[in-house]
Amino acid sequence: MGFWSKTTKLMGHIVDLRVDRWLDLETIKHSSAYFGSRIRHLFRIEVSTHPESFEEATQRLDLNAQELAKQAKRYLLASYIFVGVAFCFFIYAGILAYLGSWMGTCMAFCLMLYAVSVAFRFHFWHFQITQQKLGCTLQDYRAQWFKTQLKKGTPLA
Numbered sequence: 001m002g003f004w005s006k007t008t009k010l011m012g013h014i015v016d017l018r019v020d021r022w023l024d025l026e027t028i029k030h031s032s033a034y035f036g037s038r039i040r041h042l043f044r045i046e047v048s049t050h051p052e053s054f055e056e057a058t059q060r061l062d063l064n065a066q067e068l069a070k071q072a073k074r075y076l077l078a079s080y081i082f083v084g085v086a087f088c089f090f091i092y093a094g095i096l097a098y099l100g101s102w103m104g105t106c107m108a109f110c111l112m113l114y115a116v117s118v119a120f121r122f123h124f125w126h127f128q129i130t131q132q133k134l135g136c137t138l139q140d141y142r143a144q145w146f147k148t149q150l151k152k153g154t155p156l157a
Helices: 003-014 019-023 025-042 054-061 065-099 102-131 138-152
Strands: none
Touching: 019 025, 065 102, 102 138
8 A cells, every 4th residue: 555545545534535525516416406497487487278268257257347447446556556666666776876885775676676567567467457358468568558658649758
């Protein structure tokens, strides 16, 4: 036995020489697989097994026109409230940026983006009720928004 093998054998009793145990590669592999599956699940679009029309859904849920109008009004009000909350977070982020709190600015900006996304979701649900069509796409939503803006006579700037 040479000097190097004796040293390695002696050091192996004192210090674990397996680098994969130092780095805990097994846990890293399992964590990476878990996060990869969660990310794939997050971006997977679920397709309805049995598509139904708006009229079928209203009959199944036993809804009448007055209840639908009231719910559409609630969704519109909720979207306005969340736009207001987003505006408040925007002002707050500006104040924090002025004071030099960059982490607070980033957090307020993220909360503003979340509030805008919730406002969009409620407004999209309002749009689907007023159009009486389930499964609207963003292209339908955009086209109808431009039509309503042109009817109001407001400039598209």
